[in-house]
Amino acid sequence: MATRTAAQRREAERVAYDAYLAACPSRQVLDRISDKWVSLVLVALDKGPQRYSDLSRKIAGVSQKMLTQTLRTLERDGLLTRTVTPAVPVRVDYALTPLGESLLPVMRAIKEWAESHIEEVWAAQRRYDKASA
Amino acid sequence: MATRTAAQRREAERVAYDAYLAACPSRQVLDRISDKWVSLVLVALDKGPQRYSDLSRKIAGVSQKMLTQTLRTLERDGLLTRTVTPAVPVRVDYALTPLGESLLPVMRAIKEWAESHIEEVWAAQRRYDKASA
DNA sequence: GGAAGTACACACTTCAAGGTGCGTAAGGCA
DNA sequence: TGCCTTACGCACCTTGAAGTGTGTACTTCC
Known part of the structure; x- marks a missing residue:
C-alpha cells in the first residue's frame, strides 16, 4: 500500500x-x-521465513507437488520471495513480501474461523441431515 | 457465539x-x-436476503448447478437459511444466519483484497515472467 | 563406493469438479 | 391450448486438478 x-x-x-x-x-x-493450501502456506510464513522442508512438515498432508506448485504461484503473484542458498544440500527459504503480509491478517482470520466454528458447523450439519432424513 | x-x-x-x-x-x-463461490455468495447476502435469481444475476458466470450446490452446502453448514414461499412461480429466499454473519467480515475482506491488489499482483507477474524468460 | 539429504522436475494416471442440456411442477396469461 | 417463469434435479461428459512414483545434482558421511 x-x-x-x-x-x-x-x-x-x-x-x-x-x-x-x-x-x-x-x-x-x-x-x-x-485456496486451502494458499491460506495454510501464508499463515505458516507468519513468523518469519521458512524452508521448504519446514513448510512440508508444518502443513501436514500436502504433497510436494502441490506445495511446490503453490509456492511457485505465490512467488509469481508477488506474495512471497524464494531465496536459494547454494549450501551443501541446497537450501531454499520462503518469506512473505509486503504484499503477502497485507493478505496475512485475512488468511489468519479464515484459518481461525475454521478452527473456532467447527463445532457449530457440525451441529448445523447434524440438524440438516436429521431434518432431511 | x-x-x-x-x-x-x-x-x-x-x-x-x-x-x-x-x-x-x-x-x-x-x-x-x-472457495470462490462461497465468498461471492456470502458477500452477496451482505445487504439482506436475496432470491435465487438475484444471486445468479449478481454473481456473473456462475452456473445454476454450482450456485445450487454452493447454496445447499452453505445451508447444511448452517451459514445461511433457505426459505421457500409457495407463490405462483415458487420463490426462494436465502439469508445469512448469525454463523454466516460471523464469517462475512472475513469474506468481504478477501473479496476487497482481490479487487484492490490486482494491479500489484499483475506487476509482480510481469516481473516474474520477464525474469524467467 | 554406496547411502543419505534437499528441493525439486517430469511423466503418468486417476478422480472428481464442474459445464451442458433436458425435464419438471404449478399456476398465469394470451 | 400452449407457452412463460422460477428454482431447481438429474444424467452425461469433458477437462483439469491433484496423487504417485521415479529421476537428478551435489556433496558429505560412513
Missing part, C-alpha cells in the same frame, strides 16, 4: 474492479487466493 | 483444532470456505 502513489490509487478507484463480474481480473485473483 | 456456553467454549479450547493437521476436521471446514 505504501508503495502505491496517490495517482495510482485514484486510477485503481476509477477502474473499479468488481469480482462479481466473471471477466473481471479480480475474479481470478479471488479464485487463486481462495 | 452467544449460543455457546462457557463449558462448550472451554471444551473447544481443550480440543484445540489445528488446520495444519491433515486429519483435523477444521481442515475440511477451511477447504469448504476457501
Whole structure:
C-alpha cells in the first residue's frame, strides 16, 4: 500500500474492479487466493521465513507437488520471495513480501474461523441431515 | 457465539483444532470456505436476503448447478437459511444466519483484497515472467 | 563406493469438479 | 391450448486438478 502513489490509487478507484463480474481480473485473483493450501502456506510464513522442508512438515498432508506448485504461484503473484542458498544440500527459504503480509491478517482470520466454528458447523450439519432424513 | 456456553467454549479450547493437521476436521471446514463461490455468495447476502435469481444475476458466470450446490452446502453448514414461499412461480429466499454473519467480515475482506491488489499482483507477474524468460 | 539429504522436475494416471442440456411442477396469461 | 417463469434435479461428459512414483545434482558421511 505504501508503495502505491496517490495517482495510482485514484486510477485503481476509477477502474473499479468488481469480482462479481466473471471477466473481471479480480475474479481470478479471488479464485487463486481462495485456496486451502494458499491460506495454510501464508499463515505458516507468519513468523518469519521458512524452508521448504519446514513448510512440508508444518502443513501436514500436502504433497510436494502441490506445495511446490503453490509456492511457485505465490512467488509469481508477488506474495512471497524464494531465496536459494547454494549450501551443501541446497537450501531454499520462503518469506512473505509486503504484499503477502497485507493478505496475512485475512488468511489468519479464515484459518481461525475454521478452527473456532467447527463445532457449530457440525451441529448445523447434524440438524440438516436429521431434518432431511 | 452467544449460543455457546462457557463449558462448550472451554471444551473447544481443550480440543484445540489445528488446520495444519491433515486429519483435523477444521481442515475440511477451511477447504469448504476457501472457495470462490462461497465468498461471492456470502458477500452477496451482505445487504439482506436475496432470491435465487438475484444471486445468479449478481454473481456473473456462475452456473445454476454450482450456485445450487454452493447454496445447499452453505445451508447444511448452517451459514445461511433457505426459505421457500409457495407463490405462483415458487420463490426462494436465502439469508445469512448469525454463523454466516460471523464469517462475512472475513469474506468481504478477501473479496476487497482481490479487487484492490490486482494491479500489484499483475506487476509482480510481469516481473516474474520477464525474469524467467 | 554406496547411502543419505534437499528441493525439486517430469511423466503418468486417476478422480472428481464442474459445464451442458433436458425435464419438471404449478399456476398465469394470451 | 400452449407457452412463460422460477428454482431447481438429474444424467452425461469433458477437462483439469491433484496423487504417485521415479529421476537428478551435489556433496558429505560412513
